Amino acid sequence: MKSNRKRSVRFRRRSISLLVLALLVVVPVISQEWLVPADRQGRLSTFAFNDSIEKAGLQLYNLNCLSCHGNPGKGNYQQLIPPPGDPATEKIQRNRDGEIFFKIMEGRGQMPSFKNTLSSGDIWAIVAYIRSFNSGYVQTVMPEITSGAYPGALIAITLRLAAEKESVIMKVSAIRDNTSVPVVGAGVKLFVKRTFGLLPLDEEKITDDNGMATFGIPPDLRGDTTGNIRVSARFTDEEKFGTAAKDTVLQAGLKVIPVSLVKDRAMWNTLRKAPWWILLSYGLGVILVWGFIIVVMLKLRDIFIIGEFTEKENKREA
Numbered sequence: 001m002k003s004n005r006k007r008s009v010r011f012r013r014r015s016i017s018l019l020v021l022a023l024l025v026v027v028p029v030i031s032q033e034w035l036v037p038a039d040r041q042g043r044l045s046t047f048a049f050n051d052s053i054e055k056a057g058l059q060l061y062n063l064n065c066l067s068c069h070g071n072p073g074k075g076n077y078q079q080l081i082p083p084p085g086d087p088a089t090e091k092i093q094r095n096r097d098g099e100i101f102f103k104i105m106e107g108r109g110q111m112p113s114f115k116n117t118l119s120s121g122d123i124w125a126i127v128a129y130i131r132s133f134n135s136g137y138v139q140t141v142m143p144e145i146t147s148g149a150y151p152g153a154l155i156a157i158t159l160r161l162a163a164e165k166e167s168v169i170m171k172v173s174a175i176r177d178n179t180s181v182p183v184v185g186a187g188v189k190l191f192v193k194r195t196f197g198l199l200p201l202d203e204e205k206i207t208d209d210n211g212m213a214t215f216g217i218p219p220d221l222r223g224d225t226t227g228n229i230r231v232s233a234r235f236t237d238e239e240k241f242g243t244a245a246k247d248t249v250l251q252a253g254l255k256v257i258p259v260s261l262v263k264d265r266a267m268w269n270t271l272r273k274a275p276w277w278i279l280l281s282y283g284l285g286v287i288l289v290w291g292f293i294i295v296v297m298l299k300l301r302d303i304f305i306i307g308e309f310t311e312k313e314n315k316r317e318a
Contacts, residue, residue: 034108036099043098044142046243047121049128057129060122063196064114072133080110088133097139100127117197119232120243150174150241155183157233157246159190165217165252168201170233172211172244182211187236190215192229193247204236223253 047053061069065087070076072088085092092100104123107113114123131137153174160169168190172183186207191198201221205213223229228249235241265273 034103036095036102040102041096041098043101043243044140045097045101045124045127046142047124048141049124049131049139053125053128054132056122057125057127057132060118060126061129064118065126068111072130082109084111087130092130093134093137097127097131100130116200119191119193119198119247120234120238120245121247150176150181150183152176153181155242155244156180157188157244159231159233159246159248159250161250161252162214166219167217168215168231168250168252170205170207170213170215170246172207172213172241182209183207183241184209184211186211186241188213189234189236191232191234192221193232198232201231217252221253222256223251225255225257227251227253227255229253 068078068080068084069087070078072086075086077084077086087093095103101123103111104118104126105113105115118126131139153176156173156175158171158173160171161167162169170188170190172186172188173180174183184207187204188207189204190201192201193199201217202215205215207213221229228251230247230249231252233246235244262269262273265275267275267278271279
């Protein structure tokens with residue numbers, strides 16, 4: 001009895017210890033405020049939010065954010081720890097534009113980082129959509145893209161396809177007072193836009209003394225029916241060199257002719273093009289089922305007839 005009592009006490013102590021440990025881990029996570037660095041809070045979009053931007057943001061939100069945050073204003077977000085929250089609530093809307101942008105880009109905990117999935121323009125479009133649920137919101141737009149390394153200058157990125165079509169050449173310039181100088185020593189990346197995000201094209205490059213960087217093109221890179229690919233260039237150190245980006249179309253991929261999924265016979269095709277063995281199996285199955293039903297009905301009919309005959313015979317004998 002004493003040993004059982006001791007085991008019970010030890011078990012309770014362990015349970016209490018585990019509960020306290022869990023609280024020590026979970027409570028700080030729930031209560032911890034997501035602080036954005038001061039130099040990122042005041043970041044602004046370089047373009048005004050309008051109906052077309054909000055519409056693009058809606059599509060991006062549904063693709064990347066809806067599964068966790070739910071429909072804005074509906075409160076149907078996932079019950080996670082910490083909770084993702086409803087973007088239409090005052091708690092999220094009181095964030096500055098730069099704070100929302102930073103949180104989407106960097107992520108934290110269970111919220112993924114989208115800096116390698118979405119372009120800066122895509123993230124700002126999501127911010128525009130989120131702001132559409134705030135009737136009192138007034139946007140402040142950054143008048144031009146500037147750089148901490150080149151104060152007061154407008155940063156311009158140009159992309160061109162090399163003659164052999166095996167690489168993309170990027171040139172970055174800082175323009176001020178009609179004077180253009182190369183942006184030197186800047187980390188840059190080039191992405192290929194795909195249906196569900198951005199595919200990095202080659203590794204990060206550093207611009208040379210002429211402000212240029214070269215990105216290799218994989219020989220098996222797939223394009224559209226004409227071989228075109230949509231590319232997006234950006235800085236890796238946006239704090240220093242600004243948020244300038246460049247999107248363009250280059251004829252640098254393999255020509256891909258889409259194959260119709262309904263051309264040949266297949267299980268997901270129409271009835272007319274379904275595999276023969278499925279049609280045969282289905283037909284035989286239907287025949288067997290109906291045959292069984294008919295046999296059962298005939299047996300019930302025989303039982304009914306035999307019952308009536310037996311009843312008449314009993315009456316006659318009586």
